[in-house]
Amino acid sequence: MSEKESLLTAQIIDNRRVAPAHFLMTVRLPLSFATPFPGQFVMIRNDECDGPLLARPLSVYGFQRQQDHAVMDLLYRVAGRGTSLFSRMMPGEELCFFGPLGKGFSVPTGVKRVLLVAGGVGVAPLIFLLHKGLLPAHGKGIIETIFYLGARTAELLTGLERLCGSCDLKICTDDGSRGYHGPVTGLLKHDIGGFDAGDTVIYACGPKPMVRAMGNLLQDAPIPCQVSLEERMACGLGACLGCAVAVRTGEGKTDYRRVCKDGPVFDLRDIVFTSPAGP
Amino acid sequence: MGPKNKQESHNSPCLAVAIGGLELKNPLMTASGTFGYGEEFAPFVALNRLGAVIVKGLSLEPRSGNPPPRIMETPSGMLNAVGLQNVGARAFIAEKLPFLRQYNVAVIANIFGETVEEYQRVAEILSGAKGIHGIEINISCPNVNKGGLAFGARPDAAAEVTEKVRGETDLPLLVKLTPNVTDITEVALAVEAAGADAVSLINTLTGMSVDIELRRPHLANITGGLSGPAIRPIALRMVWQVANAVKIPVVGIGGIMSAADALEFLITGASAVQIGTANFIRPAATMEILDGIVNYMIRHGIGDITELIGSLNTNQAGEG
Numbered sequence: 245m246s247e248k249e250s251l252l253t254a255q256i257i258d259n260r261r262v263a264p265a266h267f268l269m270t271v272r273l274p275l276s277f278a279t280p281f282p283g284q285f286v287m288i289r290n291d292e293c294d295g296p297l298l299a300r301p302l303s304v305y306g307f308q309r310q311q312d313h314a315v316m317d318l319l320y321r322v323a324g325r326g327t328s329l330f331s332r333m334m335p336g337e338e339l340c341f342f343g344p345l346g347k348g349f350s351v352p353t354g355v356k357r358v359l360l361v362a363g364g365v366g367v368a369p370l371i372f373l374l375h376k377g378l379l380p381a382h383g384k385g386i387i388e389t390i391f392y393l394g395a396r397t398a399e400l401l402t403g404l405e406r407l408c409g410s411c412d413l414k415i416c417t418d419d420g421s422r423g424y425h426g427p428v429t430g431l432l433k434h435d436i437g438g439f440d441a442g443d444t445v446i447y448a449c450g451p452k453p454m455v456r457a458m459g460n461l462l463q464d465a466p467i468p469c470q471v472s473l474e475e476r477m478a479c480g481l482g483a484c485l486g487c488a489v490a491v492r493t494g495e496g497k498t499d500y501r502r503v504c505k506d507g508p509v510f511d512l513r514d515i516v517f518t519s520p521a522g523p
Numbered sequence: 524m525g526p527k528n529k530q531e532s533h534n535s536p537c538l539a540v541a542i543g544g545l546e547l548k549n550p551l552m553t554a555s556g557t558f559g560y561g562e563e564f565a566p567f568v569a570l571n572r573l574g575a576v577i578v579k580g581l582s583l584e585p586r587s588g589n590p591p592p593r594i595m596e597t598p599s600g601m602l603n604a605v606g607l608q609n610v611g612a613r614a615f616i617a618e619k620l621p622f623l624r625q626y627n628v629a630v631i632a633n634i635f636g637e638t639v640e641e642y643q644r645v646a647e648i649l650s651g652a653k654g655i656h657g658i659e660i661n662i663s664c665p666n667v668n669k670g671g672l673a674f675g676a677r678p679d680a681a682a683e684v685t686e687k688v689r690g691e692t693d694l695p696l697l698v699k700l701t702p703n704v705t706d707i708t709e710v711a712l713a714v715e716a717a718g719a720d721a722v723s724l725i726n727t728l729t730g731m732s733v734d735i736e737l738r739r740p741h742l743a744n745i746t747g748g749l750s751g752p753a754i755r756p757i758a759l760r761m762v763w764q765v766a767n768a769v770k771i772p773v774v775g776i777g778g779i780m781s782a783a784d785a786l787e788f789l790i791t792g793a794s795a796v797q798i799g800t801a802n803f804i805r806p807a808a809t810m811e812i813l814d815g816i817v818n819y820m821i822r823h824g825i826g827d828i829t830e831l832i833g834s835l836n837t838n839q840a841g842e843g
């Protein structure tokens with residue numbers, strides 16, 4: 245098994261709609277493909293059609309080795325032209341594929357309670373983390389895992405089938421069609437006071453407004469939080485410096501880090517938020 | 524090269540080219556800013572097979588670059604406003620160069636500054652470092668002493684920085700031209716006269732794109748540099764013009780994605796080519812292009828790549 249990233253042609257095994265504008269794609273990979281860590285991502289591109297120029301980053305949602313090959317699941321939302329073209333690809337078709345890339349989540353020792361906070365398709369890397377990083381540690385320290393899962397509306401909740409029974413699930417919808425009526429960060433705000441910062445860790449992934457709300461919410465609660473960020477990418481390899489995020493450095497200064505190489509997972513407290521309107 | 528050599532080379536054609544004193548095993552270089560410091564691509568590319576690696580632009584001090592968003596995809600291209608973020612010349616030598624030194628590949632340092640003096644200092648520092656085989660001056664940078672107008676925008680300013688850097692280094696000196704000018708041949712001739720060993724072109728074309736829902740520019744910097752296939756015909760035209768104007772070698776850059784694209788530039792008069800944005804899309808692009816050039820040469824019975832360079836036939840344009 246190689247520890248490095250590989251570049252290959254991956255064949256689509258399955259590509260199905262799981263919710264309005266949300267798709268689950270399964271691809272076949274050679275056994276030599278390095279086992280991805282939770283939070284890592286891959287870059288994919290359809291070379292066969294006149295699609296966008298740049299590859300698109302997608303988080304690993306599932307990965308399994310079989311006898312003579314490996315399979316990877318990707319859960320994606322149709323956000324624009326690139327993902328729309330992916331959604332129309334059929335089993336048997338091929339993708340230009342490279343990864344696994346970036347630094348994933350880490351599970352610190354001494355953690356008893358884990359909170360997973362997902363907005364929309366941000367559920368993908370967190371479910372992979374739950375299955376690959378957390379459930380194996382249950383009983384060996386972690387005693388409680390709570391999954392806060394939010395979506396705009398009930399029908400856009402994805403990944404439920406992989407969550408049932410494996411953790412304490414708290415559902416939130418913006419329109420109140422299921423579970424808590426409001427954003428995940430709203431429900432988390434109610435609960436946050438009851439957790440002990442000494443043995444709790446939070447993992448989060450979601451759209452920018454959610455990440456920003458997490459930043460505000462956790463300003464006063466000293467619970468550590470690892471967050472997976474999204475930024476437009478060209479190379480995904482750390483070479484183009486296009487995917488910059490502003491972070492606080494040790495000396496209290498602000499500097500840029502690459503989401504693709506230094507992240508996509510960052511300590512929420514290190515992130516410098518700029519005004520929602522831009523720079 | 525003797526005739527015997529030529530015959531033998533039909534199965535493994537000779538790809539070696541000389542760029543102003545720099546002997547390269549083949550004409551394929553990686554364009555500055557698109558290949559990091561080489562290390563990022565090592566899992567995908569046999570660095571020893573490249574003609575040269577041109578590293579991300581280096582300045583005297585480290586630079587943190589522009590605020591995000593820094594990139595935006597556009598039709599057949601991308602805009603970038605990275606803002607010349609880099610570790611600085613000294614940190615490059617200490618931290619990044621040792622990795623590249625392990626390989627048998629020419630390393631060209633791309634440099635920039637905000638004043639002529641800064642260019643000189645960077646060139647001086649890098650010339651003293653073991654494992655740097657050439658210097659490429661990026662003259663697209665704004666000159667703070669001239670109200671921010673790019674050094675490369677005017678022949679006299681371009682010539683001044685070339686001459687001053689020439690005085691600091693004995694390494695082969697490439698000057699990288701900006702396409703954001705009225706007549707690129709004037710600038711090319713000026714830097715040739717000022718001592719450049721070769722010119723490379725083109726750098727990115729300044730562009731812009733707007734989010735109509737928010738009525739905001741997509742890039743925090745408002746404007747950015749356009750690269751990728753969208754600029755290729757312009758780059759090729761400029762290579763054609765410059766190759767006909769100067770005597771020094773021309774290195775072609777701009778939207779080269781495939782062997783066919785690279786061959787277009789070589790035939791038009793480029794002695795070597797640089798691969799930029801293609802590295803992002805297919806990390807092994809340089810290897811595929813190299814293999815494609817070799818296959819083309821075998822298919823056409825060309826034993827030496829120099830036979831191809833500048834072989835464009837304009838007599839009966841469009842006909843066989």
Ligand SMILES: Cc1cc2nc3c(=O)[nH]c(=O)nc-3n(C[C@H](O)[C@H](O)[C@H](O)COP(=O)(O)OP(=O)(O)OC[C@H]3O[C@@H](n4cnc5c(N)ncnc54)[C@H](O)[C@@H]3O)c2cc1C
Nearest residue numbers: 300301302303320321323324325326327368474475476508
């Ligand atoms: C590390 C990482 C992991 C990701 N994982 C997933 C995932 O598992 N599932 C999923 O559905 N999406 C994921 N994304 C987001 C996904 O990459 C974008 O939605 C996709 O690139 C949009 O491409 P497009 O051509 O469809 O849309 P475009 O037409 O390019 O853009 C449509 C909209 O999406 C925004 N956008 C473009 N690129 C990105 C980006 N890289 N990140 C966030 N927003 C973007 C644009 O600003 C625009 O508003 C991830 C992004 C990153 C950086």
Ligand SMILES: Cc1cc2nc3c(=O)[nH]c(=O)nc-3n(C[C@H](O)[C@H](O)[C@H](O)COP(=O)(O)O)c2cc1C
Nearest residue numbers: 554555556580603661725726750751777778799800
């Ligand atoms: C993200 C990015 C960063 C770049 N950084 C530099 C740089 O530091 N110095 C430089 O001279 N050119 C830089 N360039 C320009 C490229 O080297 C090249 O001239 C240009 O992209 C056109 O070639 P292409 O279409 O093959 O990419 C950069 C281009 C891109 C896309």
Ligand code: FES
Nearest residue numbers: 480482485487504
């Ligand atoms: S996407 Fe190129 S450096 Fe991150």
